[in-house]
Amino acid sequence: MNIPFLGGWRRRHGGAAHGAPVRRDAEGLTELLSECELLRAQAESAGVTLDDGPASLEALDQLQPRWRDDEELQSWLGNDAGLYLGTVVVRTVPGAVWQLWPDGQPVVRLASGREVDVVGAGQAWAVDGAPELSQVYAELSEC
Numbered sequence: 001m002n003i004p005f006l007g008g009w010r011r012r013h014g015g016a017a018h019g020a021p022v023r024r025d026a027e028g029l030t031e032l033l034s035e036c037e038l039l040r041a042q043a044e045s046a047g048v049t050l051d052d053g054p055a056s057l058e059a060l061d062q063l064q065p066r067w068r069d070d071e072e073l074q075s076w077l078g079n080d081a082g083l084y085l086g087t088v089v090v091r092t093v094p095g096a097v098w099q100l101w102p103d104g105q106p107v108v109r110l111a112s113g114r115e116v117d118v119v120g121a122g123q124a125w126a127v128d129g130a131p132e133l134s135q136v137y138a139e140l141s142e143c
Helices: 004-012 026-033 037-045 054-061 071-092 118-128 133-141
Strands: 097-100 106-109
Touching: 026 071, 026 097, 037 054, 037 071, 054 071, 054 133, 071 097, 071 106, 071 118, 071 133, 106 118, 118 133
Parallel strands: none
Antiparallel strands: 097 106
């Protein structure tokens, strides 16, 4: 996923090249990527509160996939789901940080050095419901 405005943000805030985590203003990047407005609106309309914790991923996995009839909505929701998954990982898994690849793709880098395309996982979840977001989180939290 290419988010054009992130390139300028990365230059202004000391973003690193591919392979190294963003160190300066990492909290600002986390805040930016955690907005996920469409996902939060969809969840709220279904009575689900997203508190940036692992239990909220389980609640998202239980949502009725009403968005699957609308490809554009599905794509945006998938992006948001991936960013939200990454937000939960970064906020709850020790050593996990957001990293931006040179093309602007946000990924999560775990303390082990493993880079995870959380947006890809969110896209798959929006299309198929699998892997479940909570399953991806469980796997990443054990790394």
